[in-house]
Amino acid sequence: MQTYLSHLECSLCSAEFPYHTPRFVCESCGGALFVSYDLSKASRTLSPARVKQRGVSLWRFREVLPVQHEKNIVTLGESMTPVLHFEKTGRKIGLPHLYVKDESMLPTGSFKSRGMTVAVSKAKEFGAHTVAAPSAGNAGGALAAYAARAGMESVLVVPRDTPEINIAEIRQYTDHLYLIDGLIHDAGAVIKKGVVESGWYDCSTMKEPCRVEGKKIMGYEVAEQFNRVLPDVIVYPTGGGTGLAGMWKAFEEMETMGWIDEKRPRMIAVQSSGCPPLVRAWRRNAETCEPYNPAWGFQTIASGLRVPKPFADRLLLGILKKSRGSAVEVSEDKIKDAMRYYAREEGLIFCPEGAAAMQAVCDMKERDEIKEGESVLVYNTGSGLKYIELLRREE
Ligand SMILES: *Cc1c(COP(=O)(O)O)cnc(C)c1O
Ligand SMILES: [Zn+2]
Numbered sequence: 001m002q003t004y005l006s007h008l009e010c011s012l013c014s015a016e017f018p019y020h021t022p023r024f025v026c027e028s029c030g031g032a033l034f035v036s037y038d039l040s041k042a043s044r045t046l047s048p049a050r051v052k053q054r055g056v057s058l059w060r061f062r063e064v065l066p067v068q069h070e071k072n073i074v075t076l077g078e079s080m081t082p083v084l085h086f087e088k089t090g091r092k093i094g095l096p097h098l099y100v101k102d103e104s105m106l107p108t109g110s111f112k113s114r115g116m117t118v119a120v121s122k123a124k125e126f127g128a129h130t131v132a133a134p135s136a137g138n139a140g141g142a143l144a145a146y147a148a149r150a151g152m153e154s155v156l157v158v159p160r161d162t163p164e165i166n167i168a169e170i171r172q173y174t175d176h177l178y179l180i181d182g183l184i185h186d187a188g189a190v191i192k193k194g195v196v197e198s199g200w201y202d203c204s205t206m207k208e209p210c211r212v213e214g215k216k217i218m219g220y221e222v223a224e225q226f227n228r229v230l231p232d233v234i235v236y237p238t239g240g241g242t243g244l245a246g247m248w249k250a251f252e253e254m255e256t257m258g259w260i261d262e263k264r265p266r267m268i269a270v271q272s273s274g275c276p277p278l279v280r281a282w283r284r285n286a287e288t289c290e291p292y293n294p295a296w297g298f299q300t301i302a303s304g305l306r307v308p309k310p311f312a313d314r315l316l317l318g319i320l321k322k323s324r325g326s327a328v329e330v331s332e333d334k335i336k337d338a339m340r341y342y343a344r345e346e347g348l349i350f351c352p353e354g355a356a357a358m359q360a361v362c363d364m365k366e367r368d369e370i371k372e373g374e375s376v377l378v379y380n381t382g383s384g385l386k387y388i389e390l391l392r393r394e395e
Pocket of ligand 2: 013015026028029
């Protein structure tokens with residue numbers, strides 16, 4: 001086990017901090033902290049060929065993951081996820097190079113496990129006793145599962161109208177689940193109090209630096225699976241944005257190590273019309289999001305996208321701009337139709353978040369925002385089977 005972890009760096013003001021003790025957000029500006037590595041040293045033992053020999057575990061990228069000692073790794077077997085060629089759909093919509101990265105078979109049924117295996121491992125390394133986070137759905141189950149595996153307590157606070165399965169799932173892992181009348185940021189306020197008063201270890205989205213590290217492995221895998229020529233377009237359902245930020249970070253790290261050139265995919269953030277703060281900000285050409293107001297008719301079936309104001313909004317909008325990408329919204333009805341359509345057409349039950357991303361590709365192709373010859377990678381971020389209310393409604 002060898003990590004080339006060097007320090008933490010603020011994603012907004014570039015302030016640097018050592019990472020020998022738990023740290024969460026930037027002490028000078030409150031921005032999200034990113035883990036930095038000595039990449040020139042890391043690239044001596046980490047190479048695409050070496051990675052290939054190490055099997056399929058996320059931890060095969062140990063040099064660029066932040067855990068010092070192998071004994072602290074808390075894993076449920078996070079393996080590389082498949083990239084499926086959507087040939088039939090591609091033919092229909094005029095995109096012969098259309099691919100789906102299917103994250104649905106990861107532990108706990110969503111890609112949240114990528115972030116939590118790393119965050120909980122680091123928490124264990126720091127000797128944390130209780131990890132805590134607010135959640136809109138899948139993050140809660142993933143955190144509680146890894147905490148159980150590590151022998152830690154976990155505290156989760158979720159909105160009362162979070163999908164049934166997410167609540168039932170969390171209750172299997174822990175007694176400390178609290179339902180609140182409100183949204184994810186209201187849940188966040190409860191967690192903040194516990195962090196200050198009871199010493200809980202905060203695993204909130206983007207306020208804990210290691211979840212992005214786990215999610216960035218999606219970017220490393222794309223390079224592996226596309227033979228180091230990144231797709232032209234990546235379409236990603238975005239809530240808090242850890243995946244988007246993580247993939248972008250992975251691309252930068254790989255370029256520094258000489259694995260890929262400077263070409264970047266256009267990054268497309270997809271949201272549902274029930275909660276599209278990034279899309280609204282993008283259209284206004286704004287640098288940050290206005291909190292999306294529930295009074296405007298806020299309701300989305302894509303629970304992973306129920307984030308009225310992403311904590312790292314400035315960073316995310318910056319990435320969309322740098323990549324010459326965009327933010328796109330898809331209506332709730334179209335999401336539901338897409339779920340059933342692709343189940344029948346391609347044999348895959350998308351989660352509503354992933355279905356939104358698939359639909360966004362069709363809409364963008366129709367508007368000529370994606371061209372026929374381009375390679376397009378869409379993320380299915382979790383299993384559609386976790387959305388029992390939705391599937392029942394379709395009976
Ligand atoms: C959390 C979640 C998202 C959003 O992920 P971020 O990387 O935090 O933007 C998308 N889809 C599903 C299924 C999720 O659980
Ligand atoms: Zn800062």
